[in-house]
Amino acid sequence: MAKDEKTPAREVIADYARQHFRYFRTADGAVYAQRTGHPVARPIRSQGTTGSHRQELMAGLFKDGRGVFNGTAIKEALDLIEALALTEDVQPVHIRVAPGFDGATWLDLGRADGQSVRIHPTGWDILTPDPREVSWKRTQLTGELPLPAKDTDGKGIDLLLRLCNFANAATECLAIAWLIGCLGPSVPVPAPFLTGPQGAGKSTGGRMLVRIIEGMGGDLRRAPKGEEDLIAAVAAGWVTALDNLSHMTPDLSDAMCCIVTGAESVKRALFTDGDVHRSAYRRPLLLTGIDVGVIRPDLAERLLPLRLERPSVRRTEAELWREYAEILPVVLGSLLDLTVKVRAAEAETPTDLRMADFAHLCAQLDTATGLGALAAYRASLDDLNDDVIEGDLLAQTVLTHAETIAPGTAQRMTSTQWLAGLSRLYSGEELRPLPKGWPTTGKVLSDRLKRLQPVLAARGVLIDTGRTKEGRYLEMARPAAPAPHEQQRAF
Numbered sequence: 001m002a003k004d005e006k007t008p009a010r011e012v013i014a015d016y017a018r019q020h021f022r023y024f025r026t027a028d029g030a031v032y033a034q035r036t037g038h039p040v041a042r043p044i045r046s047q048g049t050t051g052s053h054r055q056e057l058m059a060g061l062f063k064d065g066r067g068v069f070n071g072t073a074i075k076e077a078l079d080l081i082e083a084l085a086l087t088e089d090v091q092p093v094h095i096r097v098a099p100g101f102d103g104a105t106w107l108d109l110g111r112a113d114g115q116s117v118r119i120h121p122t123g124w125d126i127l128t129p130d131p132r133e134v135s136w137k138r139t140q141l142t143g144e145l146p147l148p149a150k151d152t153d154g155k156g157i158d159l160l161l162r163l164c165n166f167a168n169a170a171t172e173c174l175a176i177a178w179l180i181g182c183l184g185p186s187v188p189v190p191a192p193f194l195t196g197p198q199g200a201g202k203s204t205g206g207r208m209l210v211r212i213i214e215g216m217g218g219d220l221r222r223a224p225k226g227e228e229d230l231i232a233a234v235a236a237g238w239v240t241a242l243d244n245l246s247h248m249t250p251d252l253s254d255a256m257c258c259i260v261t262g263a264e265s266v267k268r269a270l271f272t273d274g275d276v277h278r279s280a281y282r283r284p285l286l287l288t289g290i291d292v293g294v295i296r297p298d299l300a301e302r303l304l305p306l307r308l309e310r311p312s313v314r315r316t317e318a319e320l321w322r323e324y325a326e327i328l329p330v331v332l333g334s335l336l337d338l339t340v341k342v343r344a345a346e347a348e349t350p351t352d353l354r355m356a357d358f359a360h361l362c363a364q365l366d367t368a369t370g371l372g373a374l375a376a377y378r379a380s381l382d383d384l385n386d387d388v389i390e391g392d393l394l395a396q397t398v399l400t401h402a403e404t405i406a407p408g409t410a411q412r413m414t415s416t417q418w419l420a421g422l423s424r425l426y427s428g429e430e431l432r433p434l435p436k437g438w439p440t441t442g443k444v445l446s447d448r449l450k451r452l453q454p455v456l457a458a459r460g461v462l463i464d465t466g467r468t469k470e471g472r473y474l475e476m477a478r479p480a481a482p483a484p485h486e487q488q489r490a491f
Contacts, residue, residue, distance in 0.1 A: 009073035014080050016066055017057055022131060023085040026092055031085040033057075034131050039114045041093050041135040044078055044085075054078070093137040096213065096238035097185045100133050105185055107336075108136045110144040110215055117148060117336060119183065121344060124148075124336045141237035143215025149333035156334030159327045163320065164208060165201045167307040170376035175209065175306055177362050177373045180339050182213050182239060182284045187357045188261050189304075191285035196308035202288040203243055205308055208324060210241045210286060212331055220244075220288065227255045234259055234283050245289035253299045259285050260302040295391065297455045300384040301354040304377070341368045350374065353381070354454065385458045393435050394445075395452050397426045398476070402461040408480030410462075415442030415474050446474060 017023075022034045023044070032041040033053040042053040054074060062068055098106045104120040106129055114128045114136070126147060149156070157176065166172045174192075181189035192209070194202040203220055210218040220243035224230045230252075234240045240259065248256075262282030287303075295303070347363035349356055362373035389395045401422060405411055413421070419442050423434060439445035449456075449463050456463055464475040 009069050010076035010080065012066065013057070013061065013069060013074060013077035016061055016064070017077065017081055020060060021053075021057075023081055024088045024091045024135075025085050027090050029086070031082045032093055032135065032137075033081075034135060037128075037131065039116065039129045039131050039134055039136050040138055041131075042138075044082060091132070091135060093135045094185070095137050095139070095142065095236075097183060098134045098136070099185050100129070105183065106134045107145075107183060108142070109147070110138070110142050115147075119336060119339060119343075121340070123340055139236040141214070141218075143211075143217030145213075145215045145332065146329040148336055149329040152330050152334040152337060154334050154337065156327065156331035157338065160208065160212075160331045163324060163327075164205045165196070165308040165311050166205075167196070167309045170372070170379065171306050171308075173365070173369075173371040173373040174304055174362075174376050174380065176338070176371070177358070177365050177377070178284075178304060179209065179212060179335055180342055180365065181358055181361055183335075183339050184361075187361060188282060188355060189284055189358050189361075190302050190355050191256065191260055191287055192304045192306045194286070194288040194306050194308060195290065197310055198290065199310050200308040201311065202290075202308055204320070205306075206241055206243065206286055206288045210239050211324075212328070212335065213239050213284075216325060216328070220286075223252060227251060230255055230259075231281065234281050237283075239284045239286060241286040241288075243288050245287055248295070248299075250296065253296045256285060256287075257298050257302055259283055295384065295387055297388050297451050297453075300388050301381070301454060303384055305380050305383060338368070344368075353378075382458070385455050388452075388455045389459070392452070393426065394422070394438065394448055395455060397422050398449070398452070398456060399459055399461060401425055402456075402459075402476060402478060405476065405478045407478050410475050410477035412473050412475040414471060415446045418442070418474050418476075419445045449474065 017033075020036055022036060023031060024034075024041075025031050031044050033044050034041045035056070042056070044053045057078075058069070058074065094106075094108075096108050096110075098108070100106050100118060100120075102120065104118050107117040107119065109116055109126075115126055116129055116134070116136070118125050118127050118129065161172050164172075164175070166175060178189055178192050181187050192206075194206050196202055206220050207218070210220070214237065218239065218241070220241045221233070223242045223245060224233060259281065342361065342364045345364040345367035347360065347367045349360040350363065353359040359374060359377060362377050365371060365373045389399070419439055422445075423438070426432075426434065426438075439448055446465065450465075453463050460478055462477045462479065464477070466473055466475070
């Protein structure tokens with residue numbers, strides 16, 4: 001009970017809360033609370049198991065001798081606080097990585113004291129951020145990271161690569177580029193897909209990469225069955241890692257594309273008739289598996305294949321992870337050192353690649369280290385294009401027909417005419433039956449070719465659509481080969 005019986009309990013609670021906590025709202029209208037001077041924010045309506053604002057408010061009132069209050073009084077006080085907070089300035093909350101002032105970025109170490117890493121153009125420091133600059137959101141997936149080591153002289157990167165079973169130097173530099181990209185809050189990065197034979201340590205390698213960003217509690221998980229479950233898992237952490245994929249449905253493929261480059265989910269808010277809940281998300285994604293079957297072209301542009309090989313010497317899990325935990329502070333420190341160098345490097349942005357931000361990061365990494373990450377990234381995309389073509393009979397048939405088109409010329413027909421011609425070409429003289437999934441109408445063919453445009457363009461076949469007085473058309477063209485003097489100038 002409150003000592004002053006004349007003062008309503010809800011007012012005692014509200015006054016105490018406003019003295020010890022800062023309240024603000026986000027763009028979607030959710031109200032958060034921060035203990036004064038502390039960067040971690042909790043939604044005031046949360047009943048989460050990681051510690052809710054209601055729980056910390058009750059504990060503070062009891063420890064400071066204000067008394068124990070019933071649920072009704074606390075609810076009334078929080079209702080008042082929420083109403084008052086809706087007039088405050090809007091501020092975003094972030095999970096793990098956040099933009100800061102003056103071009104800096106922050107990395108949440110997941111510590112109870114709020115200490116974080118500020119990465120700025122001249123270096124990095126371990127500081128407690130001003131709550132008005134950065135507000136951290138914590139969930140059960142927010143693991144604690146060790147304090148990164150200073151003055152590592154880059155040895156942490158070598159220690160990490162020694163534990164992973166990457167097949168070659170090109171794969172190693174792409175993994176490093178991805179880790180640097182994960183420390184950027186505004187740079188979309190392709191999803192590493194760890195592949196290799198059975199026993200190559202794909203799951204172990206995936207965990208090692210994830211735990212550099214998410215702490216020792218970071219782990220791989222099975223792909224959720226539904227898109228809604230996947231979005232919920234993505235929203236609760238920074239790096240989403242899916243293990244042992246053996247099949248990828250079209251819906252899952254589309255969802256992964258949205259996760260990598262960003263999208264927004266809108267659904268009806270609970271217990272309301274007309275209000276909605278918005279959830280914007282863009283997260284680093286990591287996948288492991290031996291083979292996922294046919295890869296859709298739009299996802300192929302967002303993947304980063306990392307091949308592993310079987311180790312010659314086996315080690316126990318306990319020994320491996322004990323050594324990893326020991327070197328993690330050094331690995332994180334070296335990664336931060338390299339991130340500062342890469343961000344300071346100047347490089348041109350490649351304009352011919354879909355993930356231009358990541359391509360630019362690879363170019364910066366090359367400038368800073370000379371590793372050849374951009375060339376490795378281009379080679380990985382070529383390999384993925386081959387995988388898409390090998391798994392798509394329509395793409396193979398289009399490329400076969402394109403060989404009959406002279407360079408520098410084009411063929412234009414309706415989509416129905418193209419469907420008939422490509423179907424005859426596939427069936428051949430032996431009239432073999434069309435495969436399952438073959439387009440059944442000109443519209444379906446047109447839609448399929450639109451998806452295949454990037455893959456076909458990489459093989460020198462351009463697909464275009466348009467409309468004339470006679471109707472819509474599809475055009476297939478092969479660009480003319482560059483003149484010898486133009487080739488020399490390109491080098």
